[in-house]
Amino acid sequence: MTEENDQVVLDEEHKDGDDAYSLQPKNVAAILYAVDIGDRERLVELMEPLHPADIADLLEQINAFDRMRLIKLYDKEFDGDILSELDESIREEVIHALHPAVLADAVRELESDDVVDLLEDLDQAQQEAILEVLDNQDRVAVEKSLTYPEYSAGRLMQREVVMAPEHWNVGEAIDYLRSTEGLPEQFYHIVLVDPKLRPIGNVALGRLMASRREILLRSLISDTFHVIPVTRDEGEVAYAFNQYHLISAPVVDENERLVGVITIDDAMAVLDEEHEEDILRLAGVGEESRLSDSVLETVRQRLPWLAVNLLTAVLASLVIAQFEGVIAQVVALAVLMPIVASMGGNAGTQSLTVAVRALATKDLTGSNVWRIIRREAAVGLVNGATFAVVMGALEFVWFGSVMLGVVIAAAMIINLLVAGLAGIAIPVILERLKVDPALASGTFVTTVTDVVGFFAFLGLASLVLL
Amino acid sequence: MTEENDQVVLDEEHKDGDDAYSLQPKNVAAILYAVDIGDRERLVELMEPLHPADIADLLEQINAFDRMRLIKLYDKEFDGDILSELDESIREEVIHALHPAVLADAVRELESDDVVDLLEDLDQAQQEAILEVLDNQDRVAVEKSLTYPEYSAGRLMQREVVMAPEHWNVGEAIDYLRSTEGLPEQFYHIVLVDPKLRPIGNVALGRLMASRREILLRSLISDTFHVIPVTRDEGEVAYAFNQYHLISAPVVDENERLVGVITIDDAMAVLDEEHEEDILRLAGVGEESRLSDSVLETVRQRLPWLAVNLLTAVLASLVIAQFEGVIAQVVALAVLMPIVASMGGNAGTQSLTVAVRALATKDLTGSNVWRIIRREAAVGLVNGATFAVVMGALEFVWFGSVMLGVVIAAAMIINLLVAGLAGIAIPVILERLKVDPALASGTFVTTVTDVVGFFAFLGLASLVLL
Incomplete structure (x- = not known):
């Protein structure tokens, strides 16, 4: 059997090139058709060559209604490993949909570490229902593992050791x-x-x-x-x-x-x-975000980050509001100011991404942090000087003002320098404060580059042009 | 020996908690001191408990001058596995610094797949120098592996099979x-x-x-x-x-x-x-980006992305320039317009990040792409409506204009809807066109949200307020 399947896998791989490992849309369509016409035999035949991980992917990709019908039709063919592979967001739903006897069989097949992984995200009542179907020895092992903190080695390990x-x-x-x-x-x-x-x-x-x-x-x-x-x-x-x-x-x-x-x-x-x-x-998306989440769930995850962004955007607007007078006189400032802020935001994001990754991989440490800060400052100055020349020239061609060209060039240098420094310093400081730098750096850095960008550009403009 | 070392590792782990695996700054300082005073015995003693991966990290963290001195002093203790673990950006430099006899010994210790990995990034002359020191059988194996395409299974595999x-x-x-x-x-x-x-x-x-x-x-x-x-x-x-x-x-x-x-x-x-x-x-940072890169190397990687960003920022400015007249009359527009663009950019980045990840993990396929597009549109509308109310109210409190409040509310809904759609559609289309969505989506999406944000807000404002 395995031999035959493998040959199939190999052939498909040769045919489809890069996409060979993923569940093919044509398989999904055939499976959904079998569900539609209630052809259990055909369904089982189509699912047979799929790895539990593929079946889990399939269940995640189809909608809740098809999922329910597929599970009912597939019935006792349902394998415990599919549950392990399923995304947490729909695991509860699938467990509810399974016949209790099928669930019991499925869970009994699993290794103890997989059962632990399964139980972690269920509510008390469901946990107990599953623990009950285990034999005594397995139940004790699972209960012992659950006493270790979540996301610890104790939860991850298998207890069977040679x-x-x-x-x-x-x-x-x-x-x-x-x-x-x-x-x-x-x-x-x-x-x-x-x-x-x-x-x-x-x-x-x-x-x-x-x-x-x-x-x-x-x-x-x-x-x-x-x-x-x-x-x-x-x-x-x-x-x-x-x-x-x-x-x-x-x-x-x-x-x-x-x-x-x-x-x-x-x-x-x-x-x-x-x-x-x-x-x-x-990216400011809740880290629990899944493709199978509902609209409301997705809104709930993303809205808080957009709200934080609104606060920082309003902060930047307050800076702009200080310079309403000069903008009313020189409307070109309103046209050009987003460029300075945008370049700063991008340069800051570049620095902070490198910093966040390097902190995660432990490549950025007390031993080299000052060297990297100096490097980012130098990079900010070089990039700033480059785009200062470009933007100064562009402004002159566009609006014909030498002074405004000088202003935008100076603002560009200041903002890219600040972007480089903030992009490295903010993640490092957050890490020292035990705040996850991946979570919070982006907001802080773009706030800094927006505020500094608008303030430097409009502030210099008021000094020079008024 | 191993036993003793392991005990040390274990004790350190218990002491230092989460940071146990990384090279500790105090070890780095001690090692650099040994290099400073040229104490070879002490250096070897300090390096002894370190895994080759840790030594590679150490070499990456210190500056080029210290690196050179350390390699010279460490001399024939230098292990081939350190070379394998080293980042490509400084591998060539380290290979140059090694005494030819030390290099030959180091390379001879390696498995054939590690030698292949090492050779890939070296120039022709260095490749030949290394191939020469291998014995015949290994050289043939390595040369055979190098005939397979870069980044293919053939380069990754080991040829010794049981x-x-x-x-x-x-x-x-x-x-x-x-x-x-x-x-x-x-x-x-x-x-x-x-x-x-x-x-x-x-x-x-x-x-x-x-x-x-x-x-x-x-x-x-x-x-x-x-x-x-x-x-x-x-x-x-x-x-x-x-x-x-x-x-x-x-x-x-x-x-x-x-x-x-x-x-x-x-x-x-x-x-x-x-x-x-x-x-x-x-993040628009060259994917080859390394912490050990020089300033000029870093500028070379990041400048092109900033240049692309400049183009898109100028495009957005051209949109603003169409509305100079209305801005001159109602300066509040200049104050508020970055908020609409910023919210759109953030919402777009959220959608596109989810989409890029889901494409990479093969969770987003032909089977569910329409469902996800509908979801993102719905999420965009809900978030848009929420922030429309918030911003409309904020505008009224700030500037006291009902009409301007309606304009910013409408622009917010439009831009967040477009952000959700662009955030999912652009990565999917790029993937179909065989362009890496991670590479190019960000620029496209923020261009769309900037242009749409400014156009919707300023366009509606001209219609309603003039």
Whole structure:
């Protein structure tokens, strides 16, 4: 079966080039047609080659009405992994739509860390309904995991760990593995532990298999080995996996005892989510924003950021209002002033994006922050001088005033310099104050560049032209 | 040794909380002091606990002068993996600084895929210098990889693959692994191949070890198995790893023959880079932008985007210029007009960021694009209506004109509706035209919202107030 499917995947890949991995619109159409005519057999046949992650994507892409009908028709074919892959925004809806018996079967198939992930976002009543269908051992494991803080290593880890005492040799380890029932489905290392159950090293399965039976495990441990405290933030865990190329890492409690293991696939998913949140925050969109959100939900997420933007825009307008007199006399000022503000806003956004990313990847630190601030100031001056010349000339061609050309050139230099400095300083200061720089930097920086841009341009104009 | 180091890592983690993984500024200071006084022994001692990725970060954070002195003093301790981890922007500089004999040793330690990664960005002369120090077999492998397109699976894969014929049983596979010299350092699956060397399934090492010798490998293959064509774009490869939770995947040539394998750690690094590029592109910063770039390099990357922004800002100014007459009569228009444009720009950026992300994660497709466009339009109307009321009232309090309040309210609704539509339509159209939406959407969308904002506000004002 798998073999046949793979061949299909391969062929499609060759045909469709870059788009091979995504759910194809023509498949979606065929599936929705099967739902329309209530053809269960055809539906199951069409869904068969899809990975649970693809089915989850499908459910996210179609509307709520089709979703409900599809779930009812698909019925007991519904796999637990689909629930794990589903976006939180529609997970509750799907859980409600499932027949209780189907839900119970689906949940029982899942590994304990996936059940934890599922439960986190449900309300109390739903949590209990799901916990009830688990067998005793799984329920205890899940409940224990839920005692760790949200977004911590404790929530991310799987509790099934393959470990061995540090004094064992290869033969003992292999015999142990062969005789143990219920090893985890996927594991890549054996964790060596001391008598107090503290992890002291990882042995890769590949090295184990390639070594003679009498070799000590201790002599085979990998160079790179990281131990993760159970309370560590999952974002930091993902960072460590990416930075140190970890494949799996043991998790320890406050007594440094081994309590679980995190594997790279879970870390990769966290890395992906963190990036998503960063991008959405930088744009002033709620980080929980999902494509499947309703209109009202979307409004609720975006309106607060627009309200903050309104405040800063009004602040900039108050600056303009101080110069109504000069604008009434020289209307060209009203025509040109948005250019100065806009260039400052863009240059500031460039600097702040670089700064926010560098803070997230720990590339911007106390060791180099002053050097980078100097660099941004220099870049602001060079860009400012360049566009000062361009805009000064453009103004002269357009309006024919030498003095106004000088004013806009000077304002441009001032605003791009300030933009460079604010773009780096504001994220750094926010980070020091423990405020997420991705969340708040944009508003502060564009407020600064708007206010400084209008004030410098109009202020210089009043001095020079009146 | 490793054991001792790990203990140190663990203790530091407990002490420093969230910051545990990054290179600590106090370590950097101590290292630079050792370089200052030329104390090689102390330098080596301080560098010893650092992972090559940390050393690379260190070299990126310090200035060029210190970097040079550190490399000279560190001399033959310099590890090949540091080169792999280094940012491209300073890799060439570091390679130049290394003594040729040290460079040769460093390169010889690397796996073939790391050497390929290293060579990609070097000029012809440097490439040849490095290829020369490799032994024959490695050189051939590296040269073969370099024939694949840049950013393709062929460049990303390692050529060392552990494979087995499909008819083998567990015992045969284990005996083969035990008797084979030079297995790859890390591998997690055995790839089953048919007689034509086409991959037909993966067997996880964990399952292999836990199974009896007479079990057929074919019965142990993993459910999820993806075959990757050698020419596939690395971004698509990373997407597949993340979507389908792959740990390793075989790579095939145009005849579907196995030529290499890609592992999840390399896919994770690609995912991280792609995200970085997306964020930098969205902000109009060259995607190659690095913190270690010089002032001139940074100017070179950012100036083109500012120039594009200048053009769009001038376009908006041309719109304003059409209404000089009405502005001269009602200066309040000049005060209020940036608010309408700014709100539109922000709302447009929100929509476009969601759209660009959803396109990148393949969540926005032909199946749901119309639904999302309708949603964005509805969100634009609701937000527009909200801020129309707020701004209309604010205008009345500020300037006392009912008509001007109506004008700004109407302009706000129009511009936020247009912002929502442009924010979704422009990225989708760019994607269809095979232009990277992250790169170009921002400019288009803010141009639209500026032009529409000024035109709607000033145009309505001329109709109503004159």
